[in-house]
Amino acid sequence: MDRKRSSLETALHAALASRDERWIRRRLPDPNTALLTDFTSNDYLSLSNSSVLRSHFLAKLSEAPDVLGSGGSRLLVNGKAHAALEARLADFFRADTALLFNSGFDANVGFFSCVPQPGDVIVYDEYIHASVHDGLRSSRIAKDARFSFAHNSMPELRRLLFRLRDERVGLRSGESSLFLSVESLYSMDGTFAPLREIADLLDEVFPHKNGYLVVDEAHATGIYGPQGRGCVALLGLEDRVLARLHTFGKALAATGAVIVTTTLIRDYLLNYARSLIYTTSLNYANIVAADCSFDMLADGTAQHLSNHLLSLSSYFTETLSPLLESRNIPPTLVSLPLHLQPSSLALTLPSPIIPVLTPHPRPLSAFLLALGMNARPITWPTVPKGKDRVRVCLHAGNTKDDIDRLISGIIKWAEDTLKVRNKETRPGILTGRSSQDSVDGNIASKL
Ligand SMILES: Cc1ncc(COP(=O)(O)O)c(C=O)c1O
Known part of the structure; x- marks a missing residue:
């Protein structure tokens, strides 16, 4: 027979269930993401994969x-x-x-x-x-x-x-x-x-x-x-x-x-x-x-990596912005924030952190995951209500080809979503969990 829950367990379960209901329950991401293109970690200069740093570290460590x-x-x-x-x-x-x-x-x-x-x-x-x-x-x-x-x-x-x-x-x-x-x-x-x-x-x-x-x-x-x-x-x-x-x-x-x-x-x-x-x-x-x-x-190595990183960032925003417009993606579905709009770009330094604003960050993130790219959805309470996003973090180890794949993934998801919306036939796609689960399942079988 099941043991009756203690009052502590009841309170903790209720809090987690409430987070589940509000779609804000935190969970650890899948540890098997090594094969995915990294658009998530804070390893901006990709130094964690640097063979130069690794050998330098091991040599210094041994001494x-x-x-x-x-x-x-x-x-x-x-x-x-x-x-x-x-x-x-x-x-x-x-x-x-x-x-x-x-x-x-x-x-x-x-x-x-x-x-x-x-x-x-x-x-x-x-x-x-x-x-x-x-x-x-x-x-x-x-x-x-x-x-x-x-x-x-x-x-x-x-x-x-x-x-x-x-x-x-x-x-x-x-x-x-x-x-x-x-x-x-x-x-x-x-x-x-x-x-x-x-x-x-x-x-x-x-x-x-x-x-x-x-x-x-x-x-x-x-x-x-x-x-x-x-x-x-x-x-x-x-x-x-x-x-x-x-x-x-x-x-x-x-x-x-x-x-x-x-x-x-x-x-x-x-x-x-x-x-x-x-x-x-x-x-x-x-x-x-x-x-x-x-x-x-x-010794200047990082400067070199940083230059490449920031050029990728400029390329990403300068390419995505006009595409969103020419493909008629409504800003209510996907947009870049004000400071990354073409009119503001000249006023700001490029940054490796790019929020792709959307009210449906989980489905977009799941779609990208299915294409082999890891960019995490960020929702309230980590960001203010109404400012949900997929946060893209770029890395010096990314290539221009990675960025192109990311951009086409975002555009494809937006276009597919609009088609579904117009037909109003598959209501699950916008609500996230079912698509997230099925995409996670697909990815898990590839890893
Ligand atoms: C702005 C800012 N300050 C401080 C920290 C904490 O740094 P650490 O990860 O070394 O604890 C973080 C990490 O998330 C951060 O984003």
């Missing part, structure tokens, strides 16, 4: 005095390799100091949970990463002192900063501080924060220099700026940013992260950032891996 474990928290065992990598990265990123974290998530949680002081104010872009939210939740910043602004909206940010300064004596006098948290390249939209305008605005609103910019370069590291040092370096804003986060897990094909900042902030983090203090630090093999990836940045 390294320590490779296993790390022995404990940095505060307990400060590995020579860890200290050496930090010194290298402070120099590379033209910063006073650098501090390693086990991940970008830990770094954001560590920074935002402790650096802002009681009475300070936080302002963040509405699309800021979840790790910043988690840090703020455990910070000493009251809820009513945390403010978001519409994504990349300079007019709204300007109004908000002036209002906060006018309302709060401490901000006016310089006795309290305002932290402004942005990402240089946003992971869901592939949009860039207008960093120079933001830095200028902070200077204008806070002449006492108590407005601090914190930039998360997770998705820009390795791709933009001289030697892939990021967008802050690209714009020469190093001295106007309090702290920059660079992660190793995306374009650098490693794992871990570094915050580059002032000596004082580093010392403070060492004393108060719980996500750094109460955890075993990165193991030595990780440190060697990250060091090798930075060798590829320093």
Whole structure:
């Protein structure tokens, strides 16, 4: 006889069932995707497949005095390799100091949970990463002192900063501080924060220099700026940013992260950032891996890969946009966001992240999967309601032929969908699950 569900089990089942009903239940993707063309991972420079990096890593690893474990928290065992990598990265990123974290998530949680002081104010872009939210939740910043602004909206940010300064004596006098948290390249939209305008605005609103910019370069590291040092370096804003986060897990094909900042902030983090203090630090093999990836940045290899990556991105958007129009695909079915419309392209840098907006991301993703391409559907709550998409992530290892196949797959799906819609005969195709399941089944048998 079946055991009666405990109240805990009932609650957990109900929550998952509710997510199922709303089509937002998260599941791990199929691990057998190696044969598919990768339009999903954050391995932007395809360094994880680089035979050069692999041999370099194995050679360095075989010579390294320590490779296993790390022995404990940095505060307990400060590995020579860890200290050496930090010194290298402070120099590379033209910063006073650098501090390693086990991940970008830990770094954001560590920074935002402790650096802002009681009475300070936080302002963040509405699309800021979840790790910043988690840090703020455990910070000493009251809820009513945390403010978001519409994504990349300079007019709204300007109004908000002036209002906060006018309302709060401490901000006016310089006795309290305002932290402004942005990402240089946003992971869901592939949009860039207008960093120079933001830095200028902070200077204008806070002449006492108590407005601090914190930039998360997770998705820009390795791709933009001289030697892939990021967008802050690209714009020469190093001295106007309090702290920059660079992660190793995306374009650098490693794992871990570094915050580059002032000596004082580093010392403070060492004393108060719980996500750094109460955890075993990165193991030595990780440190060697990250060091090798930075060798590829320093010697110009990454720049070469990045140039190719960004040329693929331009090719993709410049080809898809006019095709959508000439094939009469309605924007309500498939479109590119405003910043990737032909009229805006000249104003923005190409990015490896391209959201293909559609209210039916699952069927489109399933269709592409059946053609051997892996581009994941992204829906609420990861993106705002009404902004569902298939997020295309391009890689230096993609070829122009891959991009052509992707474009024709998108167009073919849209045309097929329109035909079905016109005939109104196969209602299942737009609702997703049945087509997703059958396509997954087809793919599984090919792998
Ligand atoms: C903008 C941003 N910041 C931080 C992180 C966290 O970095 P990590 O994957 O190293 O934990 C991510 C990863 O998803 C990210 O997209």
